[in-house]
Amino acid sequence: MSGLLALLDDVAGIAKIAAASVDDVAGQAAKAGAKAAGAVIDDAAVTPKYVHGFAAARELPIVGKIALGSVRNKLVFLLPLALLLSAFAPWAITPLLMLGGSYLCFEGAEKVLHLFHPAPAHGAATETGDPAHLEAAKVSGAVKTDFILSAEIMTIALAALPSGQPVWMEALALAIVALCITAVVYGGVALIVKMDDIGLWLARNARLAPTRAFGHGLVRVMPGFLAGLMAVGTAAMLWVGGSIVLHGAAETFWAVPYEAIHHLAGAVAGGVAERFAGTVEWSVTAACDGVFGLAFGMALVPLVTKVIDPVIARLRGKGGAH
Numbered sequence: 001m002s003g004l005l006a007l008l009d010d011v012a013g014i015a016k017i018a019a020a021s022v023d024d025v026a027g028q029a030a031k032a033g034a035k036a037a038g039a040v041i042d043d044a045a046v047t048p049k050y051v052h053g054f055a056a057a058r059e060l061p062i063v064g065k066i067a068l069g070s071v072r073n074k075l076v077f078l079l080p081l082a083l084l085l086s087a088f089a090p091w092a093i094t095p096l097l098m099l100g101g102s103y104l105c106f107e108g109a110e111k112v113l114h115l116f117h118p119a120p121a122h123g124a125a126t127e128t129g130d131p132a133h134l135e136a137a138k139v140s141g142a143v144k145t146d147f148i149l150s151a152e153i154m155t156i157a158l159a160a161l162p163s164g165q166p167v168w169m170e171a172l173a174l175a176i177v178a179l180c181i182t183a184v185v186y187g188g189v190a191l192i193v194k195m196d197d198i199g200l201w202l203a204r205n206a207r208l209a210p211t212r213a214f215g216h217g218l219v220r221v222m223p224g225f226l227a228g229l230m231a232v233g234t235a236a237m238l239w240v241g242g243s244i245v246l247h248g249a250a251e252t253f254w255a256v257p258y259e260a261i262h263h264l265a266g267a268v269a270g271g272v273a274e275r276f277a278g279t280v281e282w283s284v285t286a287a288c289d290g291v292f293g294l295a296f297g298m299a300l301v302p303l304v305t306k307v308i309d310p311v312i313a314r315l316r317g318k319g320g321a322h
Contacts, residue, residue, distance in 0.1 A: 047063070054131075066139055075175060086170055094248045103152070104241030108235075112234065196222045246289060268280055
């Protein structure tokens with residue numbers, strides 16, 4: 001009997017440790033997911049354009065296909081790669097983060113440039129073909145874009161996890177981040193793309209006049225909301241991208257800009273009431289990171305468009321010639 005009681009006591013101890021570990025994983029996943037907020041916002045802002053122009057009945061199925069592709073990107077490809085990096089090349093995480101941050105800065109700067117110099121609308125003629133083929137092409141393009149953003153999300157999440165923990169805890173935390181972020185992003189996208197249909201239905205079918213007026217209001221406000229969402233996504237890209245590049249530079253080779261921004265933010269926060277100091281310091285830091293991200297992204301635009309893109313196109317052309 002004493003042996004059985006000792007065994008039960010051991011089992012209870014193991015269960016407590018396991019429960020504590022699960023709590024730790026959940027907490028780590030929440031913190032890691034919060035670090036990836038900028039890329040998440042951009043993901044939510046970018047995706048609705050892929051269902052534009054399709055019949056209302058196809059919008060949710062398309063979002064569902066993109067969401068499944070996103071889960072596959074994160075769990076099948078990026079999660080194992082992240083674990084390999086953590087185990088065998090942790091030194092590569094910061095450079096990869098900086099590369100991803102540079103991409104966010106470049107994308108954000110390109111979107112700002114397109115506000116002043118809109119690109120000509122080419123490709124409209126190709127969107128009049130077979131709807132099934134067009135849908136497959138749109139989903140494929142969205143999943144490819146998602147892969148880049150998901151890689152950034154997973155790398156940010158990996159960098160936010162504590163070092164030296166068991167592999168299974170890292171894997172579980174990253175899997176939780178991947179699934180939760182995918183659910184939040186594509187659940188939000190599904191709601192956004194159907195909001196005008198919901199408003200139209202309320203405007204036509206609701207019994208009460210205030211409800212019908214609310215439906216009309218939804219229909220009117222959605223174009224502006226989508227434009228605002230794109231603006232927020234662009235700002236988030238520049239802020240997060242600039243922050244990642246500055247932080248990575250401070251860790252590796254040049255800490256002056258990072259330290260200057262934090263010194264400025266601290267000085268400004270010191271001039272306001274204590275209860276507002278934290279908010280002001282964060283706001284000044286984020287604004288400076290965003291300005292740096294925009295300037296850095298603007299510098300990258302000619303490098304990417306005039307040098308990197310032509311080289312990649314030439315290499316693809318040579319590859320296809322054989």
